[in-house]
Amino acid sequence: MNPRKKVDLKLIIIGALGVGKTSLLHQYVHKTFYEDYQTTLGASILSKIIILDDTTLKLQIWDTGGQERFRSMVSTFYKGSDGCILAFDVTDLESFEVLDTWRGDVLAKIIPMEQSYPMVVLGNKIDLADRQYRSILDNYLTDSIKLSPEDQSRSGCC
Ligand SMILES: Nc1nc2c(ncn2[C@@H]2O[C@H](COP(=O)(O)OP(=O)(O)OP(=O)(O)O)[C@@H](O)[C@H]2O)c(=O)[nH]1
Numbered sequence: 097m098n099p100r101k102k103v104d105l106k107l108i109i110i111g112a113l114g115v116g117k118t119s120l121l122h123q124y125v126h127k128t129f130y131e132d133y134q135t136t137l138g139a140s141i142l143s144k145i146i147i148l149d150d151t152t153l154k155l156q157i158w159d160t161g162g163q164e165r166f167r168s169m170v171s172t173f174y175k176g177s178d179g180c181i182l183a184f185d186v187t188d189l190e191s192f193e194v195l196d197t198w199r200g201d202v203l204a205k206i207i208p209m210e211q212s213y214p215m216v217v218l219g220n221k222i223d224l225a226d227r228q229y230r231s232i233l234d235n236y237l238t239d240s241i242k243l244s245p246e247d248q249s250r251s252g253c254c
């Protein structure tokens with residue numbers, strides 16, 4: 097039997113104040129959800145081991161604070177990361193719009209060193225009734241992606 101490969105990955109989660117970055121990670125790693133809000137000061141690190149096919153992945157996930165005053169400190173944590181989660185709150189349009197700035201920060205630090213760097217956009221708080229994600233996605237599709245009619249029919253979109 098082949099021993100499993102071992103891979104260490106450093107991931108970072110960024111996004112506006114209070115979008116739920118810490119809650120999401122605690123739910124993922126410790127299976128607990130905190131109702132009480134305690135803003136993250138700077139950053140904290142969580143670890144999780146997952147097994148994927150024949151590989152043991154050791155995730156080191158950097159949870160960062162969304163406060164403006166931590167912005168330049170947080171950008172120093174991007175170094176050496178293998179990917180990034182851009183988090184927003186689906187009930188808060190501004191938290192989505194500001195992702196562009198966060199993304200710009202990451203690209204400015206990472207891309208000169210890494211040609212390919214995975215980033216995912218994550219919409220949180222989907223349990224809340226006043227979610228605005230439909231209009232967020234509609235605007236995004238209209239303004240940014242501009243799918244051609246062929247693409248739309250292929251994707252079954254719109
Ligand atoms: N309803 C609902 N509330 C959530 C969800 N995720 C987080 N919250 C609440 O949102 C508040 C902020 O959550 P945090 O996880 O501390 O937010 P954060 O992004 O880490 O905030 P900063 O560290 O200040 O940047 C807390 O009161 C959470 O309980 C969710 O999926 N649904």
Ligand SMILES: [Mg+2]
Nearest residue numbers: 117118135136
């Ligand atoms: Mg936090």
